[in-house]
Amino acid sequence: MAGWHWLFGDQLGPHFLAPGERGPAPDAPVVMVEARSVFRRRRFHRAKAHLVLSAMRHRAAELGDRVRYVRAETYADGLRRVAGGAPVTVHHPTSRAAYELVGSIPGVRVLPARGFLLPQAAFRSWAGGRERLRHEDFYRWTRRELGLLMDGDEPAGGRWNHDRANREPPPKGPRTLGVPAPYRPREGDIDEEVRADLDRWERDEGVRFVGRDGPRAFPASRREALAALRRFVGHRLAGFGPYEDAVLAGDPVMSHSLLSSSLNLGLLDPAEVVAAAEDAWRAGRVPVHSAEGFVRQVAGWREYVWHTYWYFGEDYRHRNALRHRAPLPDWFLELDADAVAARCLSTVLAQVRDTGWTHHIPRLMILGSHALQRGWDPRAVTDWFHRCFVDGYDWVMLPNVIGMSQYADGGLMTTKPYTSAGAYIHRMSDLCDGCAYRPADRTGDRACPYTTGYWSFVHRHRARLAANPRTARAVRGLDRLGDLDDVLRTCREQGRTPP
Structure with missing residues (x-):
């Protein structure tokens, strides 16, 4: 042999x-x-x-x-x-x-690695000599290298980035987006065997899990993954672009592909995924902004995260530029959504508890933003995301959390911290409807924890944020607050219990 x-x-x-x-x-x-x-x-x-x-x-x-x-x-x-x-x-x-x-x-x-679009040597060649690595630059270079969504030397639709068309707030009124449902697999004998083994491990061997194990919601075979890809491209991709950054409490999936777990298990090759999206656009079945928004997620951000994981080295996981060291509270570790009064956070935490998944905006602007505002240890936050998401792996979560979500690398991956007051959540979702808190309130019993947390974050890091052109405006806004002391006091009081 x-x-x-x-x-x-x-x-x-x-x-x-x-x-x-x-x-x-x-x-x-x-x-x-x-x-x-x-x-x-x-x-x-x-x-x-x-x-x-x-x-x-x-x-x-x-x-x-x-x-x-x-x-x-x-x-x-x-x-x-x-x-x-x-x-x-x-x-x-x-x-x-x-x-x-x-x-x-x-x-x-x-x-050599498989399951990605570009070899590591190609990324190192692109990155070498650059003072800063920027996703947008990498994305455009990748599109050119692969001839992906290109019309000759120009990007399809005349623009590299269709973000302006892909950042719509959710439509008013409907509780769901109203698009065809995603592919859902059927469990079989193998799933029954796995569930019995997990039960036995917990009962007899001291293995502990978090979250719930309902009917399997994501593909576990190549056949299922291909069916999920066909379903998304054929019935859901056309409506993906405009609302990819929006959130609806009653529709956690919206038009998202649910293909990340299949890609990260290696059941799908990213080359076939982006080719299917481009073919759908060229056939006139989907608008260019939806095709581009999805291609940017796979050939842009996913590929960028993979390569930066290796390029930045092992020390990257220890970065903590903001010196955040607070431990994660028990309610967060246990996915105890019922302990949380803030509707946005409770809703998203329940989604993670029940399915091990939520899309990128709840991850970044609700879960990650709250951790950033409260000063939680970025390594502990990274570990939580890795363990609690079905598509979470070390290479996925380390750059996404240390770099994008917690800004612990001080700006190696992104140009600013991604956090906001409650107004952003109110604008981009229906999660503030019926909440115990009001997004515009900074003080008092109904002060939004994201609003108080945002201004507390800006206050703690004002020197760093004032020196960054993309965040200097937030510091100027802080200086105009006449009730800053009350806001900070409210934030401290909120930090003693689940929000």
């Missing part, structure tokens, strides 16, 4: 077994390891554990006799049990910890 090829649990699509100069041998037997230690050392969302294990076992069932699927305490134990001293190949893992692990095992050869 020439050797084994090792598939991690986020390398589940056919492109991870495609042979070639930079791929595994075409006849290589496959080993997959289900490592219990992963679930012992961290308290993951139960729906996430269910999805990952279901997806791994679905892939093993597809591979049949070609795969040896082993359940072990650790990856190294499982690999040793199957491969012994035989040579092993594996595609570049997605986390630094896994990369260091495979590098420490004799006989394991690391192949």
